[in-house]
Amino acid sequence: MTQSLSRLVSSLGADDAVPITCVTAEAWPAVESALPGPQATFARAADFAPKAGRLALLPAPDGRLGAVLFGLGDGGDPMLAGKLPGALPPGTYRFAAAEGFDAATATLAWLLGSYRFGRYRDTGPERPALVAPEGVDAEALVRIAAAVANGRDLVNTPANDLGPAEIEAAVRAVAGRHGASVSVVSGADLARDFPLVHTVGSSSPRAPRLIDLTWGPTDAPRVTLVGKGVAFDTGGLxxxxxxxxxxxxxxxxxxxxxxxxxxxxxxxxxxxxLRLIVPAVENAVSGEAFRPGDVIRSRSGLTVEIGNTDAEGRLILADALALADAENPELLIDFATLTGAARVALGPDLPAFFTEDDALADAVSEAGAACADPVWRLPLHKPYASLLDSKVADLNNVSGGPFAGAITAALFLRRFAPATRAHVHFDLYGWNPSTKPGRPEGGEVQTARLVHALLSRRYPKA
Structure with missing residues (x-):
């Protein structure tokens, strides 16, 4: 468990914890009538209404905090509980039992909402603790929240402290906790075997690399995750x-x-x-930087004309996807902060995803909705592939026009994983512009919980 999250404590001693009643508009009349007289009077005096996110702190007879009312509005969204760690005073709390209340989701939201990035300054007073609800797999929720916190820490860390080497160290640290193996390709081997990764990263004094993690039995279904690891992007030339x-x-x-x-x-x-492939680079400006108009032969053999050096993410992903495709995994998923076009279309909160597999698309959307990690499918409209045509190479890395930027980027990536039919590409923003319940302002690992939920359904524990 990272120190940037609230604690979950044992249900032992739960009677001493302050109860939190999460109440919908429909349930409020019954909840209000069941309150002790003084607390009901206090709630009315405080003008409490069960609107989404509304909070009322009710006194005990001795003047201490006795109970909490928290509004879930009409929808009853338990993810709203992610607001509570930042709104409650220090102490120990528990969710009061309520019919239909999703205690597991609310507990995860509490953990996710308690995250603070504390590497460079004090994050303030101790956050409140929550008693793990009965019947909830608290250990599993803590694992999920800790993985999210670690990912958020990486995104929030500035580039002076996080370059390709530090991305490698982060992968090795996670691998070490789970007994996974890690290999890294760099230097002359990278230039020979992953020329697009080398080309993008060669402008920086911080050496580029291809990080390759493997875990799990060799006879199990193969699932490969690929993540764009551009530690900082100046845009290049x-x-x-x-x-x-x-x-x-x-x-x-x-x-x-x-x-x-x-x-x-x-x-x-x-x-x-499981296989995790991360091409890690910094796209800098120097005399070694690649240029518009350069033509690079990729790992797959396809030649790529550089139409814009600021479209570097798809270049490093192309080599990584070619490596993944050679193994013909049952499922291939890539994650990238790739295009501004996806943000224009869907905004910062809703990542775009692309796949040719309709059944897989439905499963992705359902998993995202179920775990409050939403996405929206955009089409791989094949006629747009002609926008990537080049007069001197197999394809250009950009379309050169203002239209369908997220789609053309996804079509570019598809060229490098032709053998893998079950391929999902996520185009993320990776940042919360403002604080929302369970999502503090700053770095975010969008779609990570979705993918875990999806894979948990498809490949349950033995």
Missing amino acids: DIKPSSAMLLMKKDMGGSAAALAAADMVMGSGLRLR
């Missing part, structure tokens, strides 16, 4: 304006999401052969 560079420490958010998902999968002991 097609340099970004300063305003567009401010959040580029998060351009490795795909690798953080993939690592968080892998951490959850390994911690859950799912019956699969």
